[in-house]
Amino acid sequence: EPEVTQTPSHQVTQMGQEVILRCVPISNHLYFYWYRQILGQKVEFLVSFYNNEISEKSEIFDDQFSVERPDGSNFTLKIRSTKLEDSAMYFCASIPDRGGYGYTFGSGTRLTVV
Amino acid sequence: DQQVKQNSPSLSVQEGRISILNCDYTNSMFDYFLWYKKYPAEGPTFLISISSIKDKNEDGRFTVFLNKSAKHLSLHIVPSQPGDSAVYFCAATPLRAGKSTFGDGTTLTVKP
Numbered sequence: 001e002p003e004v005t006q007t008p009s010h011q012v013t014q015m016g017q018e019v020i021l022r023c024v025p026i027s028n029h030l031y032f033y034w035y036r037q038i039l040g041q042k043v044e045f046l047v048s049f050y051n052n053e054i055s056e057k058s059e060i061f062d063d064q065f066s067v068e069r070p071d072g073s074n075f076t077l078k079i080r081s082t083k084l085e086d087s088a089m090y091f092c093a094s095i096p097d098r099g100g101y102g103y104t105f106g107s108g109t110r111l112t113v114v
Numbered sequence: 115d116q117q118v119k120q121n122s123p124s125l126s127v128q129e130g131r132i133s134i135l136n137c138d139y140t141n142s143m144f145d146y147f148l149w150y151k152k153y154p155a156e157g158p159t160f161l162i163s164i165s166s167i168k169d170k171n172e173d174g175r176f177t178v179f180l181n182k183s184a185k186h187l188s189l190h191i192v193p194s195q196p197g198d199s200a201v202y203f204c205a206a207t208p209l210r211a212g213k214s215t216f217g218d219g220t221t222l223t224v225k226p
Contacts (some may be wrong), residue, residue: 043219045214055212056212057212100148102148102150104160
């Protein structure tokens, strides 16, 4: 069964450093998402991406965050200057089209900012 | 503004019995409702969905019921198995493939 692949599985970084989280969505999917889950809290929407541009973003997704699909397969989330409160599990997800499809999630990247 | 709520943080049932997980929502504009299962250290896995124009959808042991007038949905698992022990999230999404809004999750424990 096709998978969404995320790397790395765990990233530890110092506050103020830049991190790039990587995702390879399912190849024939059209809509891509980043979500995060802070320990003990709910899964929160960050950003959606369609047709090579951001289609929607949350209040969390401020100027420190950016997304790219640089080569038609990878989908990256960059945090420019990490803060302690950015520590969370970050999940990439994709769906083939509109219409109530369930997301296929990756297994996540645990980001720890120290 | 918690648009999707799961009021029970945990549920424990005996193997073979029915598990009923509940979810309430406030936004009438949602078009689809979905249930996901999540094991520790893994991403959520999609289980089953229902369109807002339906009131029931069934897939094997999993059935989702939607009561639009009450803005309430539930997931029934029959019969429950120990492997069903996980955190279950309900989520709601608009047709336009925008963001899904997730509930807080309910931890289901199925005892052998």
